[in-house]
Amino acid sequence: MTKAMLKQPYKRPGVTINGAEAEVCLWAPLAKSAAVKLESKGDILPLEKAAYGYWQLTTDKLLEGSHYKFMLDDKDALPDPASLSQPDGVHGASAVVNLNAFKWSDANWQNPVLQDYIIYELHTGTFSDAGTFEGIEEKLDHLVSLGINAIEIMPVAQFPGERNWGYDGVFPYAVQNSYDGAKGLQKLVDACHAKGIAVILDVVYNHLGPEGNYFNEYGPYFTDKYNTPWGKALNFDDAGSDAVRHYFIENVLMWFRDFHVDALRMDAVHAIKDFSPVHLLAEIKGRVDELSKETSKPHYLIVECDLNDVRYINPPAQGGYGMDSQWIDEFNHALRVTAGGEKTAYYSDFEGISHLAKAYNDAYVYDGQYSPHRDKHFGSKAVDNTGEQFIVFSQNHDQVGNRMLGERSSELFSFEMQKLMAGAVLTAPFLPMLFMGEEWAEANRFMYFVSHTDPELAEAVRQGRKAEFAAFHAQGEAPDPMTEETFNNSKLQWALPAQGKHKLMLDFYSELIALRKALPALHQLNRKQTFAQADEQQNTLILS
Amino acid sequence: MTKAMLKQPYKRPGVTINGAEAEVCLWAPLAKSAAVKLESKGDILPLEKAAYGYWQLTTDKLLEGSHYKFMLDDKDALPDPASLSQPDGVHGASAVVNLNAFKWSDANWQNPVLQDYIIYELHTGTFSDAGTFEGIEEKLDHLVSLGINAIEIMPVAQFPGERNWGYDGVFPYAVQNSYDGAKGLQKLVDACHAKGIAVILDVVYNHLGPEGNYFNEYGPYFTDKYNTPWGKALNFDDAGSDAVRHYFIENVLMWFRDFHVDALRMDAVHAIKDFSPVHLLAEIKGRVDELSKETSKPHYLIVECDLNDVRYINPPAQGGYGMDSQWIDEFNHALRVTAGGEKTAYYSDFEGISHLAKAYNDAYVYDGQYSPHRDKHFGSKAVDNTGEQFIVFSQNHDQVGNRMLGERSSELFSFEMQKLMAGAVLTAPFLPMLFMGEEWAEANRFMYFVSHTDPELAEAVRQGRKAEFAAFHAQGEAPDPMTEETFNNSKLQWALPAQGKHKLMLDFYSELIALRKALPALHQLNRKQTFAQADEQQNTLILS
Structure with a gap:
């Protein structure tokens, strides 16, 4: 068996608590060196180079709640891309979480069949x-x-x-x-x-x-x-x-x-x-x-x-x-178009009751027809x-x-x-x-709301939102996100x-x-036995 | 039937001779007007707007050999994107060709089954x-x-x-x-x-x-x-x-x-x-x-x-x-690697006789393995x-x-x-x-040779070719394309x-x-009955 055919040493990325130890797995294929930097005492734990650009370590120095970052080569330490917790936000240190610590009480839980989902x-x-x-x-x-x-x-x-x-x-x-x-x-x-x-x-x-x-x-x-x-x-x-x-x-x-x-x-x-x-x-x-x-x-x-x-x-x-x-x-x-909603942007492709009937019958309204909004058959x-x-x-x-x-x-x-x-x-x-x-x-x-902490980005989003709705100024100003x-x-x-x-x-x-739960006709989802017919004059839909 | 469901009026693009007339079909969805410009007398034949951004015309003014261009709005005339002939090169006028004029003599021709292709x-x-x-x-x-x-x-x-x-x-x-x-x-x-x-x-x-x-x-x-x-x-x-x-x-x-x-x-x-x-x-x-x-x-x-x-x-x-x-x-x-060829660039993924055997047996050498050259499973x-x-x-x-x-x-x-x-x-x-x-x-x-008529492009190709092979200067200079x-x-x-x-x-x-034609084992291409085994010591392949 050639090297190229070796099984990959992939593990779950990030830090995984495993008993008294933690397993660290990081992908950083271009780095010459990589290390964990513990935020509390500033300890540096070098990672070991593994195959395919991965770095790994088994250590007892990373515990539940430990704050850490990764250092690549001699650059500034950065949060873990597979961090399980960012207690100080997206720019701060990552924190170790033991996902296995939670005491589950749902042993008897049965995920419903998908057909029954509401x-x-x-x-x-x-x-x-x-x-x-x-x-x-x-x-x-x-x-x-x-x-x-x-x-x-x-x-x-x-x-x-x-x-x-x-x-x-x-x-x-x-x-x-x-x-x-x-x-x-x-x-x-x-x-x-x-x-x-x-x-x-x-x-x-x-x-x-x-x-x-x-x-x-x-x-x-x-x-x-x-x-x-x-x-x-x-x-x-x-x-x-x-x-x-x-x-x-x-x-x-x-x-x-x-x-x-x-x-x-x-x-x-x-x-x-x-x-x-x-x-x-x-x-x-x-x-x-x-x-x-x-x-x-x-x-x-x-x-x-x-x-x-x-x-x-x-x-x-x-x-x-x-x-x-x-x-x-x-x-x-x-x-929404059937209900009298506006016909702008992506709604412009829709004709109301006949298209609603088509959605009932065929799921996709556009299943091969020309879509004016997309300007192609779709x-x-x-x-x-x-x-x-x-x-x-x-x-x-x-x-x-x-x-x-x-x-x-x-x-x-x-x-x-x-x-x-x-x-x-x-x-x-x-x-x-x-x-x-x-x-x-x-x-x-x-x-639409955001709370970017980068002021430039925040301003860009604010301006972008304004520009997006510039044509709608008659309806008022877009709220500041x-x-x-x-x-x-x-x-x-x-x-x-x-x-x-x-x-x-x-x-x-x-x-x-x-009603939906009680009536088999409504929850059995038998598409072949359901047929919707549009009455365009009355703007009504007859289901049979 | 709604407009969106109409059948499209698509024709073959370009100019098609049809008896004594020519059919013109051009797609120019953003143009406000479009016309054929006959190069000989400078006649302008306006095209008629059709659906989906197409323009069309049936005319007896375009004949076999007529030189023409298209004019969109008031812009310079350009060659036909579906031109059948560019007698004066890529920047020149297009020329009408009647593809149906050729007298074929191959009525009895039988395209071989693909399996027999050499x-x-x-x-x-x-x-x-x-x-x-x-x-x-x-x-x-x-x-x-x-x-x-x-x-x-x-x-x-x-x-x-x-x-x-x-x-x-x-x-x-x-x-x-x-x-x-x-x-x-x-x-x-x-x-x-x-x-x-x-x-x-x-x-x-x-x-x-x-x-x-x-x-x-x-x-x-x-x-x-x-x-x-x-x-x-x-x-x-x-x-x-x-x-x-x-x-x-x-x-x-x-x-x-x-x-x-x-x-x-x-x-x-x-x-x-x-x-x-x-x-x-x-x-x-x-x-x-x-x-x-x-x-x-x-x-x-x-x-x-x-x-x-x-x-x-x-x-x-x-x-x-x-x-x-x-x-x-x-x-x-x-x-080529088996034969002793170099192992640079895409050849670097190949190991010689064992990979040749794999190609014989499996067609693809990489059929799920990690490829170092591509840096991914492939x-x-x-x-x-x-x-x-x-x-x-x-x-x-x-x-x-x-x-x-x-x-x-x-x-x-x-x-x-x-x-x-x-x-x-x-x-x-x-x-x-x-x-x-x-x-x-x-x-x-x-x-590698080209004959671009645009001097800037020609120079760019020349320089690009030089740069591509800069590392190989010991082998001489790349020929001027x-x-x-x-x-x-x-x-x-x-x-x-x-x-x-x-x-x-x-x-x-x-x-x-x-020999290949004479021996059924060689031309029947039964992959299940062919097996190649590599002998890495001898650098030989045994087919059975």
């Missing part, structure tokens, strides 16, 4: 007054009584400051310190399971946030081969890509294994550029299937994908990536895919928060129309998803669901969900 | 003294007596000047004027068929040459989404890509239908960046299959691909692109693919011409070693390919095959080829 998307910082995992835990009874059995948590990877949707996360292994960190998330998942609620975690594998991004110092995490809306693409198929793939694959496994998360929702996977024979997602699928055999639990993989391409959800034998389910924004777009046919492979909603964080003012449906559509929209989602032969607060027609907006006020004004108002029309809406949603 | 790669400009298709035709008897039944012609799309390998071609529909143009190629194909020789045409769909490249003036032929070694990628999946795909698909069909070409060899398809649900190559395959039904002839699609990814050659039902065959450079690399397993899906050689234009001095194997390996290498190729369970002159151990080199001398010194010497050791080599090749 999903509730929430943002930790604005879901509760506390803006933490603890804050979510306190409200689980509300979700149980609503009939929800799966929450989808917007990304929790450490981001700069304390206010962010999560898509600027830059430490994919570290749970946001201001949310309660890793242990807080473990506690929340355990509590959810005790209440019969599955946890879907939103993870971002298509880019890394701009602030606190030290990845280039460590190795070729990025490639020039592809460009994304967020700059250079992560390197999934160029020289050095083995380690980058490994980094993200181990991240997937960590959430399932160490956090007992039930499903991942992978953000914008169309921006994962990978021309390898086995696409990163297909490799993830294979590794997660192996893990499922070990854990004897189902672990679902859900993707956000803007390609209408069944390759993502088809089985590997057909050349697919084997993802369990995907979001379909087109259902949302068709629904999409593939999803004839052989099952209902649970598609997730539908009448609003999510994007459709709300990417508006200049962040208006929810509650502000844009009449009360009765909101009910119709809820009905459309909850009777669809797909998995339904609500956006937090929708169930009581929350009045607060959900706005950097202020605490914008964040606070985006929080749910928990007094509302007990009041007047908010209570009415909550009762309506609860009953609709109960 | 391929001979040649470059029109340097194969004969004349450097034209006529020059090739005069030498067909030599190829017949050698036993060749398929010639592969390096790209003939119009390039700047008169000397080019063909990969700087910038008018994919126009046959190089200095080679004899479209009619010359039709005549050559007809002559080949009369002699029992199939014609493979090398076509470049991954980039367009830099000089005479007016495509950006017409529309979004390129996209910022991906980068290639040659700059921005052709736009196969971004806004406007329908027309770009159509442009290249119609080009494929033209070669088969109007030039009776038997197979296309598509250059470097790994650089065709396309994340559509149906990859451009898969769409080409579908359209070519349809054409095959019309013509009742097989039309083969061969790709050069640097990905060791069976997706390219697997059937569509398995998620493949359905290509008939692909080049495997790795066989070449393993063979390749997929080609277990279920047939022998004719792989094309092997001991040298081609790249391995020869990309050397600083352009030395052929004849200069680098002993006479006996050249014979062994020929044996390795012609006994492999794959399709064999020779590079012109190899059969008589041609002594002239095959160098711009001089006619470099081109002339790359021509085959047709006096040689009658002389001494050249004649010996020619006889050896002829006998080997005859």
Whole structure:
């Protein structure tokens, strides 16, 4: 056997507590030397060079809670790219966390079959007054009584400051310190399971946030081969890509294994550029299937994908990536246009009731037709895919928060129309998803907010946001994403669901969900037996 | 039916003679007006706006041989991007050609089954003294007596000047004027068929040459989404890509239908960046299959691909692109290292006889192992693919011409070693390919040459070539690619095959080829029944 055929010495990257010792694994292929720098006493622990650009060490000097950085050659020490904790934010030292210390009480938990999922998307910082995992835990009874059995948590990877949707996360292994960190998330998942609620975690594998991004110092995490809306693409198929793939694959496994998360929702996977024979997602699928055999639990993989391409959800034998389910924004777009919403930007492709009927029948509205907005023929046919492979909603964080003012449906559509929209989602032969607060027609907006600590970047975001909405100045000024006020004004108002029309809406949603659970025709998701017909004159949809 | 669902009014782009009239079709989605400008009298024929950014016209004013350009808005007139003829070079006017005027005599021609192909790669400009298709035709008897039944012609799309390998071609529909143009190629194909020789045409769909490249003036032929070694990628999946795909698909069909070409060899398809649900190559395959039904002839699609990814050659039902065959450079690399060739650059991944045995057995040497040169695990397993899906050689234009001095194997390996290498190729369970002159151990080199007419570009190429080989200055200076001398010194010497050791080599090749044809074990390409074992001590390969 040649050297080239040796099995790789890959371990989980970062620092892993293993009994009384810690295992350190770092990928830094260009470094001549690498060391751990302990922040307390300034001790330097040299790492040993291993194959393929990795460095490793087994040491008893790194303990739970130890603060450390890595030093490459003689350069300034930097946080660990696979840090599990950033107690002082994205620029500070990393802290050791023992993920195995948590005492789980969910041995009897059964992840529901995916077909039964009724999903509730929430943002930790604005879901509760506390803006933490603890804050979510306190409200689980509300979700149980609503009939929800799966929450989808917007990304929790450490981001700069304390206010962010999560898509600027830059430490994919570290749970946001201001949310309660890793242990807080473990506690929340355990509590959810005790209440019969599955946890879907939103993870971002298509880019890394701009602030606190030290990845280039460590190795070729990025490639020039592809460009994304967020700059250079992560390197999934160029020289050095083995380690980058490994980094993200181990991240997937960590959430399932160490956090007992039930499903991942992978953000914008169309921006994962990978021309390898086995696409990163297909490799993830294979590794997660192996893990499922070990854990004897189902672990679902859900993707956000803007390609209408069944390759993502088809089985590997057909050349697919084997993802369990995907979001379909087109259902949302068709629904909102049907409900009288504006027809600008991506909504311009949608025609209302006929397209809504098409979404019911075919999942993808564009499955081969010419799309004016995209200026090309677009999409593939999803004839052989099952209902649970598609997730539908009448609003999510994007459709709300990417508006200049962040208006929810509650502000844009009449009360009765909101009910119709809820009905459309909850009777669809797909998995339904609500956006937090929708169930009581929350009045607060959900706005775009950040809290970058780099003043230049903060100003760039502020100006970028202004420029983006310059054409809409008649509607007022875009809220300043950097202020605490914008964040606070985006929080749910928990007094509302007990009041007047908010209570009415909550009762309506609860009953609709109960109906969906009770009626086999609504939850069996048999796409072949469901047929939607549009009556364009009446602007109604007949389901049969 | 909505507007978005209308069938597209796509026609073949460019000017097509249809009886006494000519059909004009131009894609220029951003133009406010478009017109044909007749060069002789300066007449302006306005084009009519059609759907999807196309412009069209039926006119009796464009005749065979008419010189014309297109005018967009009030800008300078430019050549037709789908020009069939550029009599005055890449910057000059386009000329109308009636492709249906040629009188074919090949009605009884039968394209051999792919498994029987014995391929001979040649470059029109340097194969004969004349450097034209006529020059090739005069030498067909030599190829017949050698036993060749398929010639592969390096790209003939119009390039700047008169000397080019063909990969700087910038008018994919126009046959190089200095080679004899479209009619010359039709005549050559007809002559080949009369002699029992199939014609493979090398076509470049991954980039367009830099000089005479007016495509950006017409529309979004390129996209910022991906980068290639040659700059921005052709736009196969971004806004406007329908027309770009159509442009290249119609080009494929033209070669088969109007030039009776038997197979296309598509250059470097790994650089065709396309994340559509149906990859451009898969769409080409579908359209070519349809054409095959019309013509009742097989039309083969061969790709050069640097990905060791069976997706390219697997059937569509398995998620493949359905290509008939692909080049495997790795066989070449393993063979040359085995023969004692240097181990620099891409050869550094190869270990000699054990890798040659692996190429025999598995087609891909790297089918999942770590490749040091690429610094990643690389390749997929080609277990279920047939022998004719792989094309092997001991040298081609790249391995020869990309050397600083352009030395052929004849200069680098002993006479006996050249014979062994020929044996390795012609006994492999794959399709064999020779590079012109190899059969008589041609002594002239095959160098890199261009004849750009843009002085800045010419100088840039000259300097780039010098810089590329700066480290090799001990071996002498890189020949100047711009001089006619470099081109002339790359021509085959047709006096040689009658002389001494050249004649010996020619006889050896002829006998080997005859043997391959005579012995079922050598031409049935049953990969499951062929097994190669490497003896590393003896540096020999035992085939059984």
